[in-house]
Amino acid sequence: MEPDQIQTLMAAFDHTSEAQMRDPHPMYRAFRTQCPVGRSEQHGGFFVVSSYELVKTVFDDYARFSSTEGVGIPPHPYKMLPIDLDPPQQTKFRRVLNPRFTVESVSALAPKVEAKVHELIDAFIERGHADFAAQLVRPLLPAIVLPLLGVPMSDQPQMSAWIEYLTRGRANDLAGVAKAGEQIGAYLMGLVAARRQQPPIDDIMGLLLSSEIDGKPLSDGEIFRVLLIILFGGLDTTSAVMLEALLHLSRNPVDARRLMSGELDWARAIEEFVRYASPIQGLRRTVSEATVLGGQVLVPGDWVFGLHGSANRDPAVFKDADRCVLDRTPNPHLGFGSGAHICLGRNLARLEIRILLQTVLHRIPDYTTPSDFDPEYLAGEARGMKSLPVRFTPGRRRANVRSTEGVA
Template sequence: MTRSNVTETHFNHHDPQIMQDPYSLYTKLRSGKCPLGHSDQLGGFYFPTSYDGVKRVFSDFRTFSSAEGSGLPDQLVRLLPVDLDPPQHTRWRRVLNRFFTQEAADADRVRVQNVADTLIDDFIERGSADAVNELTRPFLAMTMLPVLGVPMEDRRMIGDKLLWMVHNRMVDHDGWVQRYGEIAEYLTAICTARRTAPRKDDLVQCLIEEEFDGRKLTDVEGYQVLLLTLFGALDSTSSAMSGSLFHLARNPADKARLTSGEVPWPVAIEEFLRFTTPITALRRTVTQPTELDGGPLEPGDFVLALNGAANRDPAKFPEPDKCIIDRDARDHMTFGSGGHVCIGRHYARVMLETCLKTMLARVPDFSVPDDFRPEYTPSEARALKTLPITFTPGRRLKAA
């Protein structure tokens, strides 16, 4: 099979216009002569558009390696442990997993609920809000940044810098580099300070105490783990929340089915995760000659595994462009697959369910204006920029 069998495109997941609706492109490629696409952008890369193709890229680390980076283009630093292959990756995950188990997420539900109620209190008397900038984005910052030791007065600043970094690295490279340096200085300072502070049982403490290959981690290595944690927590989960709220605002019948208990929350949550797919793509590097989605690949080729393409493959999910909240979507690729499956997936589900349940309980009639046209951010993380909602004003739970 020759490379001519591969479908040529100008696809670029950092292109704002393309990422308003990438799914139509995936559908077109799947129905063509070869579902494996090739783009001449970003130095050139291949991308499968079938569910099976994407799952294989995520699962077969011997053929599709993460060791040269998972972003396209490269991040300025290696992000740990996502930019590693087994056995190094397995060692890191074994250490970090205990902070992100289902039990840990469930034990944190009271705190997560308090964050949701606090944020809703800030706008519930007004009868209107921007659900993205007043709820879903600060929700993640208020939930995760305290775990990393970031004081209250710095949380908005850190959240804003990280959000900018995720969505602007192809727009303003100098600004991107500057913010990388500022975040690096801030997070390494947290690790340094904690070495002489009273001991806590948290992720930062783990990073300064754990030994790898007979040595302690440096503050820079700790920063590389913390930065990845923040990228995943502050943007991707927020994107799933806002996309789910948008669907419910436009589909009141689904609100009623959830509120009545007709559709169990765990079932609906998986469909929301499939349908929104906040992380759109992760890169791998081919290590040996192989074939993927009917196209040939050679060592050194870059492959972009498109989570969104997998989640909209009609061969796996009938009527994939519809959000069917009672669908069995447990096999979605939103969290990836294989050894690199998202370590924060249990927390993400708890936060998504808490956010949606609380909104339906406290502002059940929230809606989006008929003339609202969604605009999405590009990059590996695709997110609504804003979501204006209106509703019948309600009461605060706490004093102002």
């Protein structure tokens, strides 16, 4: 590609464009090889960083590349905590939340996750066809995450709709996004105020209500901003990995058999699914001091957008980077981020992905996607399939089959 062509391509880069994000990897490859730090003129202008080394630098070096002005392009209507903070203040919020997201803590949720996956499969298994996105993956995550936050399950549809709009609508409907932000803000602030008048409950909201930072209780606004980022992470990004993994296993049944036989290690496979899917395609940082990155002069106030989705396909780090290799090792992917802001919920995501995949492969081992299926993707910082239609041999509801306890 000629220099003027790559500059034109870079200037037009827009991660919120469904057309561009349907298959962004050829574009990412051109960026990495010819313009690892270049400028997009979309959304007011920002610098795009595409190579693994430079993306990791952006996310590890919070002294030069700050999160305090927000991490989204276009900006989110609300500041979210702790993602929109830098250490040491960010570390204080993480320290409050970390105990709820350790491997040991999230392992206690395994029976609930497995039971919900079975319940959702029961609803369609006798039909022999389903949309795994609409009928399995997307209903699963709110059922796990919302109770952790103290949000009633009766409010799941509205909560999911608000989060979806805040995620996807910022590029073309700022007024609608602002309205959705006001609505979710009023709802969560009302929930926090109500909980302050109730006896303590052992959930994440209860933890936030009882915690202090620098000797002061968290304000209602701080609690709202923490709940908001957990909702974004818990209801959107994990689903992208699940759907990409389900599609891969339908097209690569040998991998499915090797996983279920124990020939392939589940933990290693899940890391590869995360790398390959890169559910967060990119996040923003704001330059806080004059610096040079990849030969590009940056000044304070510049927006820098690090492309996880490109870094995770960089052949300088990953052999056969465009292939999903389930026994890949080592696998230093950036799918969960890097540095101080590495994903807080990564252990919960790993648990949910493993249980969902194991249960599907156990109960619906012959599911297939149509031979002509060409996935369409939702676009934004996160990228996930809109739908995943499958067919399979009809089965029986769990009440009529032997227990699968221990499968997950």
